[in-house]
Amino acid sequence: MEPEINFYRNLNEETFDDESCFLCGKECDSKTAEHIFPKWLLHKYDLWDKKLTITNQSQIPYRNLTVPCCSECNNVHLSQMEEKFRNLLDNSFENLTNEDEKIIFQWTAKILYATRYKELSLLVDRANPNLGNILSPAELESYSALHLFLQSIRYVTVFNDPKPWSIFIFKCKDDEFFYHNNIPALCLSIKFGKVSLTIIYEDNNVISDFMSPLKVLQNHQLNFAQYLEVNAFLFYSAMIKENVPNYHSSFHQTSEILTVNTIGTLKSRKWNDKEFSAILDFILYSSGIDIGMSVLQPDGKITSFLVDENNEHLLKNHFNNKDSS
Template sequence: MDMDMPLTQDHCFLCGEELTENTDEHIFPKWLLHKFNLWNKTITLLNGTLIPYRMLKIPCCNTCNNEHLSQLEIDISKAVDGGYDSFIQLDQDKIFYWAAKILYGLFFKELSLNVDQRNPTAGTIMSPEAMKKFQTLHMLLQGIRFPTEYISVKPYSIFIFKIYEYEEDDWQESNFDYFDSLIQTVYGMKMNDIGFILCIEDSGVQAEFGKDYFNKYMDKTLHPVQLKELYAKINYKEYLAKYSPRYMTIQNDHERIVQVIEPSGYLFDDWSQEFYAHALAHIWSSYPHLGLEDIYFPPNRVMSYLTNEDGSFKQLPKHIFAKK
């Protein structure tokens, strides 16, 4: 994000151009809202309030909307229609741009929403100062507009898993789920039999260092509760990161090269099972009987749906949670 880029409702969220007409981009695209019946369902914002998915729109110019973003949505929607086997064939840069646009779009939207609807003078949910944290993310998002080559590693880590798909009348689970973290900018989503977790700006570190760990789940079919456990592990690991993303960019009118500076040295603080248990309990909070006292056994034992006591994979049945 350009330091001088206006973060206002009369400028395009992506390119920053002033809007000559009132055009909007759905943060969660319309094809996704219709496919998973999300139009009238709600999502929780940073301040705890609920807003319908359909109302999550941000200002976008015609060029960005109808050319750059439109083609990206076509590619993603086709891959989702084809299921897991199709999705894993997709260029991961496209998944990154699509997911990162949703995350950035949510933060941008919160710039225009009052933190307290009863007190308009209390400020907005997201402040312009806080948005400065996402300047590098906005810079990376320009890859939607300009063909971009990353060297020598990707600026992100992405993990894609096959997940159980459910019928309309199935138990607790559904075919769509979304979870993210403002602090670590880690993002997770379930769409039918596709589950993916994305570290937005980790310079590819988790994909590299966690390769052996995560690869053992790539040929399994996971239960959604297992996807959330993996998300909790990745999110907490990112919380422990001691490095900041660094980039060097060369750009002309038609393309750009982004060199991702690979971090070195001591990359993470020490893992704490107690703090991890708190993070896991939070992400599992939608499930009954999975509070902190149910999953954490001091000093170091944390319940797992992913692995058995001997470390082997725990294959879960499709149905394990009844609706509340």
């Protein structure tokens, strides 16, 4: 059921042109360019001239990752959200409230959705423009729920339990910035130097419970390989989802409050160690770590980096059963 009034332009009504705001979907009276990764982040981690690998495996400088945005969304709603997120980051995402989690969701979901929106205007192959653009409007419509949830940046929004996200926070040893995602699985991770966050969307908080043993690691400082292995667990958990729940939204015209309810539950297929190993192999290699072989050993055991100085596994006795959710 659609909201009763047109408080935003949903994706099946979108024009997806350079004159429409990526957030509210409406034609821009005064258009601005919204940096997908905000300017303060580009300055903080010296990302201006560094490049992000996008869906077709081409690379684009962070400075060029912009999307059209109306002045109100840019200068009011997004600006206020950015300030709140920076405060959470400055506090290393400690002692998060439900409202804090909503801010993290908004900030990260904006990056994921806006990056896909940007791909509407990017050619698959600039040397062969006849191949068309990376993403079609029809493909972007699969993000309709995420686009609806992003309206929480503009309006007071009540997400009734279960929350449509799972968030994990970890401490890291080095100061480097790192970003990676899994588009089909609707998840991403960002390492802000010595603190990182990983989020899975539209899972109704199921993966937060399923992968709760990983929360033991919140008391450890992870090296880069350990951080990647943790994300392999989380990304693969998102990849084995068999469905995405449906969502019912209502918008109260007088109070201007958006309410989101879940219809249905999330189901996942059974964990497969061989599949998980392939994901971990890919994440390690694509992130610059080449161990020269697969993490899946001939005896079926999986090489793990999650060990302490005494070679004891940090998750010993915490993962006894990885059956479907």
